[in-house]
Amino acid sequence: MSTWTLPPTVAAHLPTGLLIGGAWRPATGGGTFPVADPATGETLFDVADATAQDGLDALAAADAALPAWRAVAPRERAELLRAVFETLTAHSDDFAALITAEGGKPLTESRAEVAYAADYVRWYSEQAVRINGLTRTAPSGANRQLVLRRPVGPALLITPWNFPIAMITRKVAPALAAGCTVVIKPAGLTPLTTALFAEAVRRRLEDRGLPTGIINVVPTSSSSAVTEPLLADPRLRKLSFTGSTEVGRVLLRGAAQGVLRTSMELGGNAPFLVFDDADVDAAVQGAMAAKMRNAGQTCVAANRFLVHESVADEFAEGLTAAFDRLVVGHGAREGTTVGPLIEKKAVDRVEEVVAEAVDGGARVTIGGDRPRGAGYFYSPTVLTDVDPDARAVREEIFGPVAPVVTFTDDDEALALANGTEFGLVAYAYTRDIDRAFRVAEEVEAGMVGINRGMVSDASAPFGGVKSSGLGREGGEAGIEEYLDSVYVAL
Known part of the structure; x- marks a missing residue:
């Protein structure tokens, strides 16, 4: 442990394994990697080091949970996200302490990040019941046109280390609101905050009797070893990545083989x-x-x-x-x-x-x-x-x-x-x-x-142009990234 000790409420309840199918478990083979306090260089915790098989197990869990989750009423999905928002707000000091411990930012900034992250959960709890379709008479008058909206499917969410909870909620909240299930690959430098957030979601799902396998977490010291097999698996239908343009280009090439829906928030200048x-x-x-x-x-x-x-x-x-x-x-x-x-x-x-x-x-x-x-x-x-x-x-x-x-x-x-x-x-x-x-x-x-x-x-669309990315997160646009349109001619 670092010379600066986390609050007991955090340290005692912090999962350090993999979340797959609603249960925390060690990595295949039992491997771990250290997470350090950048202000001291000292190890905070050792975290389970996911393998390729662990990633595929997480995808299998997300795929298995998809039919039940997309059948959940929009209002119930909204209320689940509202409960997660309230959990974040009630335990903001605990989340902030963990962000500071593994990421280094001052506590005042960490508290502001938790509030910002919670805003995404609240916003998409409100958007879950506002997924609009369309019905109209075709211009020829020969038939009616319906446009239905449905979740894209299992999504791989890859997040950076610099905002370890805001970048998670910005992806997880719209995905769950849309009816998608997720596999999260957090940054190896800051996976602890993701684990604490995922456990909060898992508990709220369990409280409501909802499928806990909709959220899965696979921290790893070798991103490519886990992500490459996932991108090649036909069960995966969506990739959302925040990070460098260099890595984004590699992931886009990998996503091309499965023609995945992609959201890319990449580098800036x-x-x-x-x-x-x-x-x-x-x-x-x-x-x-x-x-x-x-x-x-x-x-x-x-x-x-x-x-x-x-x-x-x-x-x-x-x-x-x-x-x-x-x-x-x-x-x-x-x-x-x-x-x-x-x-x-x-x-x-x-x-x-x-x-x-x-x-x-x-x-x-x-x-x-x-x-x-x-x-x-x-x-x-x-x-x-x-x-x-x-x-x-x-x-x-x-x-x-x-x-x-x-x-x-x-x-x-x-x-x-x-x-x-x-x-x-x-x-x-x-x-x-x-x-x-x-x-x-x-x-x-x-x-x-x-x-x-x-x-x-x-509540506003976040994203760039040129080599800074594709798609938008936040606002009304954010949930669109997790929805397919289905045209029905009657």
Whole structure:
């Protein structure tokens, strides 16, 4: 166990096995792998290490439970999800403590993530009874047309480590609301929160006499060993993945053989545009929200700060002062505002990116180093005079580093913003409504924040364009990803 001990209510009831067919069990062969506290590097728990056979067993359980689950009345599915929402809310401190333990983020951020995750469950509990079909007379008048909606089938949900409960609920809730069953492959770095959530769902299902095999969890140290056989199995009908574009491309190739329905929320390289008429103080506040959640380890983190040359110095000074007020430390420690990065190689990569930017002429106004001591920390860093072709601008940093690049006019700003293969989210600060609409219409991103540094909302569609993904999660669109349309000609 880590030197920071989880609350007894969490540690005593935390499953560390595989959830298959409504029961927790060890992995085939009994293999395990460690889950560490990134703030100390010490092991929290050893978790069952699923094999290919375990993955196929989980799919078999999901497939067997599908007929009974899709026959459950929409109202009953809605009430099940409402009960899960209430469980998350009632035990939010326990979930937050676990998120901080295995992911490192400050407790205040972990609590906010639990609330955000619960919103998805509540939203889709409400959407479960609003799955619409269609009936009308054909234009020729020769017959009537009916469009029925039915669940796609068993779904494989692959989630990342950086939001271990929000990314789960964003997928599980619409899948269950639609009548699908699921196999969850959580990130190997943060599988514990998934286990606690899945157990909460299992208990609520058991309480209501509903099929517990609808939710299955297979943590593993070798993702490909488990996912490749699943993608090749004809019983699987849906794949939803959140993670890197590189891995997403591999999964898409695997999904092609079964022509699976796919949802892909992939990498980002979000521009944060500050125009010459912006409220610079507000832009700095928005930059902190857009950049520093989870120490910059989010797919929607602002990655490139594109600032008009007339306000660049003022913005950089304000951002540097705001970074200077941040407190780096263990996420469970009171007053901490920036936790660790997830693992050592993440710190190594951020250090390399900053060093390359400095070698290319960038100036460090604050940070630029790794604090001494245990854990995987990197100091919050602001870089100015950054070359637009620097790696820190071209690649997703996934760390607490803010590179500032200047522009001279709106055309250059948009060219810089769109000069990437990614298009997940963009942020812009301006007082000019015409400029705001131009940005919204011309920036190549699936989401745009105007004069705000946060865009995520359970009731809104979340997703990107270009190499940032396919499909949408959240909002009305999220449940559509788990439904087929069936046209009936009468």
